[in-house]
Amino acid sequence: MRTPRLLESLVDRIEGNAALDAPASALSGVLRKVIRPGAVEDTLSGTPIGHPLHPLLVAVPIGAWSSSLLLDAVGDEEGARRLVGLGLVSALPTAASGASDWLSTEGAEKRVGLVHALFNYGAIGMYAASWFARRAGRRGTGIGCSLAGASLLSAGGYLGGHLAYAQGVGVDTTAFQQYPADWTDALAVDDLPGEDALTSVQVAGVPVLVTVRAGRPVVMADRCTHRGAPLHEGSVVDGCVVCPWHDSAFSLDDGSVQSGPANRPQPLLETRLHEGRLQVRRADERSLRTNPTGT
Numbered sequence: 329m330r331t332p333r334l335l336e337s338l339v340d341r342i343e344g345n346a347a348l349d350a351p352a353s354a355l356s357g358v359l360r361k362v363i364r365p366g367a368v369e370d371t372l373s374g375t376p377i378g379h380p381l382h383p384l385l386v387a388v389p390i391g392a393w394s395s396s397l398l399l400d401a402v403g404d405e406e407g408a409r410r411l412v413g414l415g416l417v418s419a420l421p422t423a424a425s426g427a428s429d430w431l432s433t434e435g436a437e438k439r440v441g442l443v444h445a446l447f448n449y450g451a452i453g454m455y456a457a458s459w460f461a462r463r464a465g466r467r468g469t470g471i472g473c474s475l476a477g478a479s480l481l482s483a484g485g486y487l488g489g490h491l492a493y494a495q496g497v498g499v500d501t502t503a504f505q506q507y508p509a510d511w512t513d514a515l516a517v518d519d520l521p522g523e524d525a526l527t528s529v530q531v532a533g534v535p536v537l538v539t540v541r542a543g544r545p546v547v548m549a550d551r552c553t554h555r556g557a558p559l560h561e562g563s564v565v566d567g568c569v570v571c572p573w574h575d576s577a578f579s580l581d582d583g584s585v586q587s588g589p590a591n592r593p594q595p596l597l598e599t600r601l602h603e604g605r606l607q608v609r610r611a612d613e614r615s616l617r618t619n620p621t622g623t
């Protein structure tokens with residue numbers, strides 16, 4: 329069996345392993361007591377910076393620990409120990425941001441995320457052992473623990489890549505949705521929902537959310553940018569549509585995130601009334617990308 333097929337088959341086994349659900353559920357319960365919805369979860373999810381926080385933070389411990397191996401190779405003992413320590417300190421917020429993202433996953437994503445975290449927690453443990461061994465003057469043991477940590481980190485990193493690039497965790501779920509550049513029929517004016525009521529229609533094969541705000545039709549992507557919930561099943565509160573899955577709130581004025589855990593704004597479409605019909609078109613150039621998923 330070729331190596332890529334072997335890795336694929338190992339990941340498939342993780343994705344399909346229902347035995348991981350019970351520990352994942354137990355760990356979620358514990359984490360949820362610490363990572364509360366609101367400011368803590370929003371910060372860890374990257375809501376204030378408009379981008380997932382976890383991929384920004386992972387560069388620090390990975391960079392520090394990788395560089396420490398280089399310093400080991402050239403015999404800079406003190407420099408290597410300091411970088412191992414820097415990696416440990418930076419691993420704590422990195423793990424917290426990853427845990428926050430993980431709390432919003434389900435099914436196969438949750439299983440892969442759990443194993444990803446276990447590998448990384450193992451790496452943190454090995455690097456902690458490495459730091460203490462180095463501080464005690466046992467350099468050989470320290471280097472050995474670092475190498476073990478690097479191996480675990482690589483396995484965790486592989487699964488982290490799978491989560492992001494294969495399963496799309498952390499990706500704006502509307503990234504590949506294409507909206508029409510020209511005015512396109514959405515629905516009859518007579519079929520518009522009432523003030524702050526929500527409905528969904530298809531425009532060029534893409535589901536969009538339609539509501540009326542202060543007498544004006546508002547149309548935005550119906551798929552929540554966070555994890556893809558159908559927003560028309562949510563509610564309108566204080567001028568925002570609130571997602572039915574994780575309660576992110578998006579402004580009906582401009583689609584901006586008013587509260588997370590979402591970190592990407594909800595795409596809004598331009599609207600006009602024409603011969604008794606509501607017509608829409610895309611409001612920006614984000615949809616120039618081709619759409620490999622259909623909707």
Ligand code: FES
Binds near residue numbers: 572
């Ligand atoms: S799917 Fe998570 S906030 Fe909408």
